Amino acid sequence: MRALPEGLDAGRLCQAWIVTRTDGVKLGFTDHDRDLVVDGVVCRAGGGWSPGATETAVGYAPGQGAALGVLDADGVTEEDLTAGLYDGARVAALRVDWSAPSRLVRLWTARIAAVSREGEAFTATLAGPLAELERxxxxxxxxxxxxxxxxxxxxxxxxxxxxxxxxxxxxxxxxxxxxxxxxxxxxxxxxxxxxxxxxxxxxxxxxx
Structure with missing residues (x-):
């Protein structure tokens, strides 16, 4: 388990995710009850993004995970998914002090390996950095x-x-x-x- 940096209060922490698309556009999401600005990116509360199941990397295994979401005119849109802008997009997961979002700890980074859709919902399959070794x-x-x-x-x-x-x-x-x-x-x-x-x-x- 990763230790929290000094000054971070576990009682004031929330999750945040920053997605950097292949065209450079950044989108932010959080499970807090209001929007937060993290690393200069507005992380939207209720933005339709949540973590799914994860598989921890062992040795040189890349590790995999998933993110679940719904299409949103202000977030992940059907047009952008169809255009492939999220294929290979970088995802950074963070723990953030919601009372002072500049205090944070970076948990992991991954890339979107595939995206599947079912109606208005989508599932993004995430692959960790070591997946590059399997190319x-x-x-x-x-x-x-x-x-x-x-x-x-x-x-x-x-x-x-x-x-x-x-x-x-x-x-x-x-x-x-x-x-x-x-x-x-x-x-x-x-x-x-x-x-x-x-x-x-x-x-x-x-x-x-």
Whole structure:
């Protein structure tokens, strides 16, 4: 449990949350019975934002949580949710002395990983800072092409009814686009380690 800084009275504390959207706009919410100005942001009472279930991080696990809310013309709007302005938004949770909001303690920060809606209500899934360690970086080593048909890496303009199964043979035989193939067609498969030479067989790796 985090110790309260000197001067904070547990009997005068409330919760506050500050959401920083991807466009830089900040919105504040509090469970106090009146609005508070925290870190220069007006945190609205009854603004339709409350914490949901949380999962504490263990070791290098990112930890997850949720925030529950309702659409509000002065807060989280349907238009902004649809526009994706809350995707990746930063959420800071604080404990604040409601009699002097400049006295506060920061509890945690997270980012909104996903938002789901049901009618006028929404649920924001929160991921802690360590979730960044689970992001996949770089390319996947596979025999199949990892480009999308027709994108910049693929480099062709296919007909409307064209289809690609990501294989080297298709790229060369159907699209004559082997120079832009984004896979590793000669990579051995998982059964490569169990194979052995057989007399009379062609062992050049072409079937792996």
């Amino acid at each position: 996949v970086a770089g390319r996947t080593f596979t025999r199949l092409c990892d480009a999308r048909l027709g994108d910049e890496r693929c480099g062709i303009s296919p007909a409307a009814d064209a289809a690609c199964d990501k294989r080297w043979a298709t790229c060369v035989g159907v699209f004559a686009n082997g120079v832009n193939f984004r896979g590793f067609p000669t990579a051995p498969g998982e059964d490569f380690l169990t194979l052995y030479p057989v007399e009379g067989e062609r062992n050049d790796g072409g079937r792996r």
